[in-house]
Amino acid sequence: MSALxxxxxxxxxxxxxxxxxxxxxxxGHREIVGVIGPNGAGKTTLFNVITGVxxxxxGRVTLGGMDVTGWAPHRICRLGAARTFQIGKPFAALTVxxxxxxxxxxxxxxxxxxxxxxxxVLEQVGLAAKRDVEGRxxxxxxxxxxxxxxALATGPSLLLLDEVAAGLRPPEIQEMIALVRRIxxxxxxxxxxxxxxxxxMRLSARIVVLNYxxxxxxxxxxSLVNDARVIEAYLGEAYSLA
Amino acid sequence: xxxRLALGLAALAAAAAAPLVAGQHLLTAFIxxxxxxxxxxxxxxxxxxxxxxxxxxxxxxxIGAYASTMLYLKLGLTPWAGMFAGAGLAGLVGVALxxxxxxxxxxxxxxxxxxxxxxxxxxxxxxxxxxxxxxVGILLTMKSAPGEFFFLRREPYYYVALAMVVALxxxxxxxxxxxxxxxxxxxxxxxxxxxASGVDTQRAKTVAxxxxxxxxxxxxxxxxxxxxxxxxxxxLVFEPQLTMMLGTMVGGAGTALGPVLGSVLFSxxxxxxxNLPFENTRPIVIGSKLVYAILLIVILIYLPGGLVTLxxxxxxx
Numbered sequence: 060m061s062a063l064x065x066x067x068x069x070x071x072x073x074x075x076x077x078x079x080x081x082x083x084x085x086x087g088h089r090e091i092v093g094v095i096g097p098n099g100a101g102k103t104t105l106f107n108v109i110t111g112v113x114x115x116x117x118g119r120v121t122l123g124g125m126d127v128t129g130w131a132p133h134r135i136c137r138l139g140a141a142r143t144f145q146i147g148k149p150f151a152a153l154t155v156x157x158x159x160x161x162x163x164x165x166x167x168x169x170x171x172x173x174x175x176x177x178x179x180v181l182e183q184v185g186l187a188a189k190r191d192v193e194g195r196x197x198x199x200x201x202x203x204x205x206x207x208x209x210a211l212a213t214g215p216s217l218l219l220l221d222e223v224a225a226g227l228r229p230p231e232i233q234e235m236i237a238l239v240r241r242i243x244x245x246x247x248x249x250x251x252x253x254x255x256x257x258x259x260m261r262l263s264a265r266i267v268v269l270n271y272x273x274x275x276x277x278x279x280x281x282s283l284v285n286d287a288r289v290i291e292a293y294l295g296e297a298y299s300l301a
Numbered sequence: 302x303x304x305r306l307a308l309g310l311a312a313l314a315a316a317a318a319a320p321l322v323a324g325q326h327l328l329t330a331f332i333x334x335x336x337x338x339x340x341x342x343x344x345x346x347x348x349x350x351x352x353x354x355x356x357x358x359x360x361x362x363x364i365g366a367y368a369s370t371m372l373y374l375k376l377g378l379t380p381w382a383g384m385f386a387g388a389g390l391a392g393l394v395g396v397a398l399x400x401x402x403x404x405x406x407x408x409x410x411x412x413x414x415x416x417x418x419x420x421x422x423x424x425x426x427x428x429x430x431x432x433x434x435x436x437v438g439i440l441l442t443m444k445s446a447p448g449e450f451f452f453l454r455r456e457p458y459y460y461v462a463l464a465m466v467v468a469l470x471x472x473x474x475x476x477x478x479x480x481x482x483x484x485x486x487x488x489x490x491x492x493x494x495x496x497a498s499g500v501d502t503q504r505a506k507t508v509a510x511x512x513x514x515x516x517x518x519x520x521x522x523x524x525x526x527x528x529x530x531x532x533x534x535x536x537l538v539f540e541p542q543l544t545m546m547l548g549t550m551v552g553g554a555g556t557a558l559g560p561v562l563g564s565v566l567f568s569x570x571x572x573x574x575x576n577l578p579f580e581n582t583r584p585i586v587i588g589s590k591l592v593y594a595i596l597l598i599v600i601l602i603y604l605p606g607g608l609v610t611l612x613x614x615x616x617x618x
Contacts, residue, residue, distance in 0.1 A: 110497065131503075132496035142497055150490035152555075161487045164480050165499030173480075194490075213499050 062121075063088050063248050064109065064140070064217055069118030071101075071108055071272075078104040079272045081118070086217060091239075091249040093263030093280075095256065097292060101272040102252045103145060106221055109250075110142045111135040123216065136165060141215035143206035145222045145252075149194025155181065155205055156190040162212030177212055184208045184238060200231045207238070217248045224255040232258055260284075268292065316463055320456045328455045332527065335462035337568035340520045340541060341548035341560035342469040347513035348546075349554035350473075350482060352489025353506055354409070357398075357416030358545055360423045361391040361514040363537040365521025367427070370439055370531055373449070380450040384522035388515040395514025399507040408492075424537040438532025441525065450526045458527050465519060466561065472516075473557035485509055489555070517545075544568060551600050553607025562608045567593060 062085035071079040079101045086092045094102050107113045109120055111132040119128045127135050141162075150158045159180055163173040181187045184204045189197065197205060203223050210218060220239065224232045236258055243249050243262075253259035259266065260280040268276040268283065270292040276283060283289050320328055340362070347353045368387030372378040378386070402415050428436045445453045452458060476482035484505040487495035492502045520541075525531045545560075547567050553559025571593070604610055 112493070112496075131501070132493075133499050133501045136497060136499040141499075144494065144497070150487065150494065153486060153490055157483070157486070161483050161495070161500065162498045164483055168480060170478055170480070170483075209494070209498055 062086065063090075063123060064250065065119075065121045066105075066109065067119045067121070069105075069108055069115045069120065071104055071113060071115050077272050079108065079115070082269070082272070082274055083118075084267045084274060084277060086248050086250050088216075089243070089246060089248055090265070091243050091251065091263050093259035093266040094250065094252045094269060095259055095266055096269035100269040102269055103221060104272075105269065106142055106219055106250075106252060109135075110140060110219060136213055136215075139214070139216040140219060141210035141213040141217075142219035143203075143210050143221050143223060145225070149197060149202055149205055151195040152193060154191050154193055155186055155197070155208075158194060158205060159186075159208045159212045162209040163214075165213040177208075180208050180212045183241070184211070185234075199226050200235075203227065203235070204238075207242075211242060211247075215247060217250065218242065220249060220251045220253075222252055222254060224253055224258040227255075236261055313467065317460075320459055325455060328459055332455060332459050332462050333571075334565045334568050335459070335466050336520060336523060336527070337544045337548050338561040338564035339462065339465045339469055339523075340517065340545045341552070341564045342466070342473060342557070343513055343516035343520060344542075344545035345513075345549045345554060345556075345560045346473070346476065346485075346516060347509045349549055349556070349560070350476065350489065351485035351506060351509035353509055353513075354413045355416040355510065355513070356413045356542060357418070357420035358513070358517050359537055359539060359542045360416075360420040361395060361517040362521040362524070362541040363420075363423060363427065363533070364391040364394060364514075365518025366525040366531045366536040367433055367439075367521075368518070369522035370441065370525045371433060373441075374439070379448060380522055380526055381448070384450075384519050387522050388518040391518035391521075392511045392515030396507055396511040398514075399510040403503055403506055420537065420539075420542070424533045427533040427537055434532075436533055438530060438535070441529040443529055462523065465523065469516065470557050470561065477557065481505070481508065486555075547597070549607075551597060551607060553609035556607070556609050559607045559609040566608070567597075 064086040066085065067083050069079055069082045070077070082105060094105065096102055104113070108115045111127070111130045111134065114129040119126055121127065122135065122138055122140055125138060127138060150161070156174070156177055160173050160177040163176040163180070167173045167176055178187065178190070181190055184207055186201065186204050186208055189201060194205065207220070207223060223239070224235050227235060232255060239249060239251070239262055251259055251262060263280060265278065266280055266283055267274055268289050275292060276286050276289050278286070319331060323331060344355070344358050347355055365384065365387040368390050369380040369383030372383040372386055373380050398416070398419055402412060407415055427433060433439065443453065444451050447457065476485070484495070484500045487498060487500045488502050488505045495502050521536055524536060544564070548564030549560045550563065551567060552561065552563025600608065
């Protein structure tokens with residue numbers, strides 16, 4: 060498997076807190092990989108390092124064979140890795156269409172072309188009816204869909220989803236799972252951080268488990284639910300896949 | 302869309318015909334209003350569209366005023382060309398300032414304060430620079446020399462100011478429909494999300510300041526040619542900055558028409574009232590300032606998006 064994303068020995072420290080230490084894993088072409096771990100395990104920090112928000116203290120991140128360690132976020136986005144934010148960051152005063160079109164302009168230089176493209180993405184995520192609504196007036200699930208649409212519009216080869224199912228009601232979670240599946244089926248690799256285990260377990264072919272900034276286990280969802288380290292760190296006795 | 306175009310053309314025709322019916326007093330008020338509208342539009346490029354709330358735009362205004370004037374006095378260069386040189390210089394200063402400020406991640410209120418400080422430093426320098434006559438200022442001679450941007454009558458100044466405003470409205474509309482303009486909006490709304498959408502926020506902010514600075518300088522050159530006197534105390538003080546902000550915030554920041562509406566309302570009315578042919582205008586001037594203050598507060602509370610939002614349907618909260 061030639062990796063699309065490869066994270067190699069990445070470490071990141073904030074003052075006295077070792078947020079990530081020696082994290083190594085990869086995401087292959089057309090693969091959906093999940094990252095789970097208890098609160099504070101370093102999941103979002105991992106995303107921030109991969110997408111260039113923070114430069115790691117040590118280690119390398121490569122995307123499509125290119126070393127992108129320490130690159131600015133917009134350059135990483137242009138190269139093909141787009142992320143959503145855990146706390147949705149809608150452009151409050153811009154409409155849904157305007158927001159997604161800014162993403163589309165990442166690959167399409169002219170406004171008319173970008174508008175057409177953005178409308179297509181809105182159709183895909185089921186937000187077409189809300190195209191003229193400003194970001195601040197959206198509901199939680201609409202914000203999550205908008206985040207997804209904005210990221211998707213940038214034309215990524217790798218989509219990084221930060222808690223896209225958190226805060227959603229069960230039927231909405233089902234919709235979100237179906238949506239991510241459709242996107243992946245279109246040839247986009249997905250790296251997904253999720254608290255909603257059902258979502259991540261059902262979506263991911265492979266899961267990386269983080270605890271205290273370290274990878275403590277990696278494998279298929281089925282293998283992990285029986286892994287003692289994972290159960291101890293995160294799952295507890297309450298969760299079972301069956 | 303075509304209705305809007307027709308409306309715009311009608312407004313333009315009315316504006317073009319205004320000098321035919323207006324007396325000299327009223328014409329001066331119109332010129333002041335158009336000049337304020339232009340300045341507001343120029344500031345709006347950085348503050349309204351890109352969210353870079355500069356308080357130091359008097360610096361760029363002053364550069365424009367001094368550049369065209371000094372080039373004319375020392376090299377005999379016509380201010381028609383000198384104003385472009387001033388714009389280029391102001392643009393460079395704006396870019397340099399932006400590069401320095403953004404390099405250290407200065408944002409929001411701190412950005413505003415740093416730019417304000419830059420303008421203050423510039424005033425201090427100008428006050429102590431003999432070559433540009435320090436605090437005494439520079440007087441230009443009134444004459445008729447259309448090729449050198451000097452007119453005896455007010456009508457030509459009116460048409461120049463009108464042309465500048467129309468040009469900048471068109472530039473603003475063009476910007477709104479461009480990738481660069483969209484990047485400005487993204488930066489204004491949320492820099493992290495903008496970066497995640499592939500927007501080079503550092504570059505967008507720098508371009509916004511540079512462009513806005515260059516456009517502002519033209520207003521400074523116009524001021525010099527119209528009033529024929531510039532000094533650090535007239536062009537490098539906070540007054541021009543205040544004019545830009547008032548018009549933009551009252552009319553509607555981040556739109557191409559808001560700054561024009563707001564400026565015409567505030568600066569135009571103020572000038573018109575000041576020139577009323579009464580024996581003693583002092584109570585009127587004071588009274589009008591009181592009215593402004595109240596009007597400003599009312600607009601900012603009830604129409605935070607500015608006057609332009611009056612025409613829009615109210616949206617669900």
